[in-house]
Amino acid sequence: MKENGEIRIGFYICHCGVNIASVIDVERIAAYAATLPGVVVSRHYKYMCSDPGQELLGSDIREHKLNRIVVAACSPLLHEHTFRKATENAGLNPYFMHMVNIREHGSWVHEDKELATGKAQDMIRAAIRRVRFHEPLEKKRVPVLQDVLVIGGGIAGIHASLTLANAGKHVILVEREPTIGGHMAQFDKTFPTLDCAACILTPKMTSVKDHPNITLWSYSEVVKIDGSVGNYTVTVKRKPRYVNEELCVGCMECIEACIYKEGKWPDEFNVGLSKRKPIYIPFPQAVPPVPVIDPEHCVHVKTGKCRDTCVAICGDRNAIDFTQKETLTDIKVGAIVVATGFDIFDATQIPYYGYGKYRNVYTALEAERLINASGPTGGELLLPDGHKPESIAIVHCVGSRDVHYNRWCSRVCCMYSLKLAHLIKERTGAEIYNFYIDMRAPGKSMEEFYNRVSEEGVHLIRGRVADITPQALPEGSDQGGYLGKLVVQAEDTLIGRVRKIPVDMVILAVGLVPQKDAEEVRRMLNISCSTGGFFLERHPKLAPVNTFTDGIFLAGACQGPKDIPDSVAQAGAAAAEALALIDAGSVEIEPNTAYIIEEDCSGCKSCIPLCPYTAISFDEAKKKAVINEALCKGCGTCVAACPSGSIRQHLFEDEEIFSEIDGLLTYA
Amino acid sequence: MEHTNPTDAAPWRPRIVAFFCNWCTYTAADLAGVSRMKYAPNTRIIRVMCSGRVDPQFILEAFARGADGVLVGGCHPGDCHYVEGNYKMLRRYHLLQRILSDMGIEKERFRLEWISASEGDKVKSVINDMVEKLTGLGPLALPDQRAEWDREMDILEEKMSVAETAEKEGTHA
Amino acid sequence: MPEKQKPAEKRKAPEKPKVALYWCSSCGGCEESVVDLAENILTVIDAVDIVFWPVAMDFKKADVEAMPDGSIFASLINGAIRTSEQEEMARLLRKKSAVVIAYGACAHLGGIPALANQFERERILRYIYEEAPTVINTGGIRPMTTYKDNGHTATLPVFRHVVRTLDQVVDVDYYIPGCAPTPKLLLDALLALLRGERPPKGTVLAPDTALCEECPRKDSKPTDLHFTEFRRPHAAPIDPELCLLAQGFVCMGPATRGGCEARCIHGNMPCTGCFGPTSRVRDQGAKILSSLASNLDAQEDKDILKILEGIPDPVGTFYRYGLAGSLLRRALKPL
């Protein structure tokens, strides 16, 4: 490939305030760039991305007839589009602009000014050489399908679905559990306002069910995702519920009628604190309000030999349907909102807190169920032996802020611990001891709530719990049954004493962790995870609900620990981003596709098996390989592997990269 | 421009050309920047969409042009934005390493690393580690080597041009 | 070098254009290919005067030196440059010729002799004079580089440390590739030049598509070929119809310029790459490596390495004719 025409390059280096200029000598580089072949204009400017900065670029293009632009500034992932736009506005093809990243890869990571300037100079020389080979390119547009998939029916997924549906978009909401509602449905009241979680959540759940624009697929899982922005094909596995959602009227008589008179298996919704039957509904307000049959334990499903009392009572409604099978259904959507939520830290990992060993040690989620009026005890906080606890320790930071478990602060535990302290004190009058490391109460009304709880006489002890042991040494080996008082031991760091406080009950404020299958989901979606395993946003500040995969957005705690207001806010943002995408009707795709010059190709077929998108095929008539640019995603693998150098890639031409390499390494 | 002069008194520092994939490693390098992690300034990054785009020619060209090391960064296995471009690079890596070793280029000079978008710290540690290892190995400096090799032709060239001059002078005289 | 072409054009009319042929470090096959023109050689002789061809005609260096600069229409130099004598002759012919053509794989890319660039000079000499199984040289005697006798000094040409392509020593105008080039390529090239055609300098005078284009087995290559093993031609039977890559033999065809009439393939042997890469490729070995490796059928390191065991000598395989002209050119720490 040859350079085309007379090359007139404009070079711009950005100070980025002091972000770049404090480390890299921008003036020296601008002077240096001016000496390089083809450079007509070379400038340094305070903020290239500002309006005057962009205008400077534009007026230079017009005035000096520039036909190539190099901007040395921040990461192209941040501002490439800005400068392409500015280039285009001045009448030049935007792909004649190339960016050099001297901030994220330069001034921010190097301390030695001389070396950082030297590095920047090398990178700029490379860009100035590269840009000579640039060619005008046209952006591709592909139409965007109008339906949206929302994965996960917790509060974030519900809110995102409703927002999109209200905007007139068809939403398919896929929820793994038999009901939507997520963790929020399990909570009693919510901090700091103390609204009853069910009271505010249930109407939204009902709206999902009734919304004409929402298709709710509960008890279903996304198993495969193909395609790309605007055009995703999603395979959803629908598990058999054995109760026909269309025919069921939600009378629940089948549950009553089950041959098991009492619940026998741990109830998932009550985190195992109560028992359920093989046919059950997770909780009374579940959506859809349709029972589900657990195939592991239903006698009919297991053996086929049951009196089928449920079928009998259902009568001619015929809603019980044992013929249901697992199905795989493909749907096509333009955008995907991921709202898969979180899991709670497994407290058995910390042996010295005695969870799973002493029966009076609970997780906060269990405590939520125990004080919930719809919970296993009807809202009465009772110990397993039926006694009311008189003293309770709430241990903060369980599994959080600890290099042995999770490094992060789980963000919600301080506040939910205070909420539990308040609710339990209010209902039982027990003495409450909250052991905390730092009280984290940022955000609207949070500090006020903390004040309120302190004033209510909750003992707030600043010290991380170091040990929890039975007050009376249990006789024998059977500590699993231990039910007596527990001594919670911690240093009260504010008074500098070790305190050993006997309590009837311990509540562990377990932290938030990624869902167990977050890794698989991440791979399926082709998105990234942060170090802790939560899904990674495109930019922590400027693109908090976007992912690096266009068309996939994040909502709620799958992106990181979050409280309800933040989850809802983020869900709204994700919905808006999805809406902006699909309402535009089409998306621009980077024109970085691969292409073949027909006469160069020998038809060796080496490239054909390399393409994961089957964009390359063999033209049997011409005996040459052909690339379907609509299918090509621009990875360039075939380009690198073409043995005769006959496949090229827009924006990443061999000559462009070779000239970059040569530019980087040239001794001046 | 004095800074790039090889005869400059400044101590030799290894030069690394890095090819980072847009989705994982380039982003991780951005993250290292946003997190203000400090690392050795010896690497010059070239952005490609996928490690699968890294043509072995690029690596050889970088060495031939004077790189002391070449680093290729891609997504972890199973994480490739383009399904398995990184595997294709991995396969080339193994074959190319054999060629490089046969040609006397130490394996430490060519490195393939999987660095995900969230591993800013890994960008830092890999680059620092590579700089340390290359500093230990010393310069590769292929262009200098070439010049050194070609010096063996100088004597003859000189001799011939002397003869030519003499001949010309002879004719003119 | 436009100024050097001028004299050649001047003397177009009365005399026939002069042509020189010279043989540097090569096997002689290139010279043979000239002879292989057979009756076509008469066409050539009709059109040109061969003024220098040491293998066939008794001209001396001094005769060439006596010619005016640029007076030779075209010099066809074959062989790589390994010794000072070859270097000297190349320079001389360059000076005297309007057009210099690197003729054959060795002059073009280094050829087989350039595989010596993997080894130290001393090691080569030691092997040749002392260690080769056919040599008995208990005294370890080596040829003297200079010898004085009767007031005269005889000097052996210097054996260089590096094998070079012709264009690494002198400016080259065109290349005729192949080990050896086909008589057809030679004839076509000469006739075109004689017609006054001047392709851009540096052009390789052969088709610019890879060999697969003209391969008789092209249709038998599947579109989903993944390599699970590599086989070596001497160690396995070769199907005479099926694409050699499809049989697991390393065939350089996809990475090698066509124009050879697929001679090796017709002989039921895989292409070894003598025509060099297409104009779009800088390093033929890197490219075939990239293509083959990308299509390996393995994900794990150990499985990948296992398959690659089938290519025990990748440098010798991928750079059989092109090491001197490759990006690395020579081993850094030669053996």
Added chain:
Amino acid sequence: MLATEEAVEQMWGVTLDKLYDSEEGRRILSCIQCGTCVGTCPHGEYMDYPPRRIITMLKAGLIDEVLASDSMVMCVNCYACQTKCPRNIRLTEILLPIVKEQSLLQLETMPAELQKAIENTFRYGNYMGESARKRTQWTKTSKIPVRILSEDPRPVDALWLVESDLSYHPRGQDVARATVQIFDAIGADFAILGNEERSAGDCGRLSWEPGLSETLIDYTLSILKKYTYNRIIVSDPHALDALNFRYPMFGFSDTVEATVSFVHRHLDMLRPRLTKTLKYRVTYHDSCCLGRHNKLYDEPRELLLAIPGIELREMVHTRENSICCGGGGGGMWLDTYYKAKGMERLSDRRLREALATGADVLAIACPYELSRFEDAVKVAGAENRIVVRDIMELLVESFGDN
């Protein structure tokens, strides 16, 4: 948490002013003052300057005040604080030993028993002050002959460092003889250093006497150099600690194995001999060095469970949450000092936990614990309820042919 190689390198010779030079030392700056170290420290409540405060005082430039106190004399090097620290600050490996060493230098009067123990170790190579020549006396009453390398220096597979307690202490000698029987049963090719051996200079006990520790390490290394062996087997977990974490700083890189893990590795060879049913309810005490610092939790338990009839019962504090017997870090010779401070002996506290399990045998795998718990049993008047036995003794007791 096992120390990493770098951590090991960084531990040696660090002084307070160089603390932040290393990554492990600098980690102290990440302390969030959560108090877990104090809360879990078995003596935390008695210290004026427990670990958390030491860190704040250090950061505030008030460390002299800490060094002038006797808080660190109470540290029993049990690794509990380090194990639970949410910031993984290497308290027991790095910070506390420095403070301890300095504090001891400033003590007005050195506790007499401790003084004597250090002196004895220096002069005789064992804290009891026994003659070096008596070191191998126990072998005379061993059923199985024991090869002594100084007499028979042929190469050997396993060089067994017996250490002082097993060599001199009468109950320790029982364990030594039992250990020999076990080694014999698994067909081990082993030998001991004999009278040449001296205390390995274990890091826990002697960290506040680095000079003495270093002398002993130098000496031991010079002796080890004379012989050819494949591995070193150690019965004393403190010595194991020294070999694993201190000796490498002196260029030592031999394979080291605790007796329990060595025997555990050959359990299949031992099993046929364990034919006699022992109807014991056994509770096992995890020693600090073997457990928390070298992560050997399952091996001793599996050895016990290999004995027919044994029922294993766990105490409330177990495995990484075990409580120190009080003997580490010099605590062995500070009982009087601690008593004067009104502190309960940790072995007494631990014994109560053992008794609560209803066990009739308290199994141990650290020689200090023999004497500490046997004393505690006497103090508690529990001689009829529980006995203290080393795992090796229990294994031998189960030999059907005995």
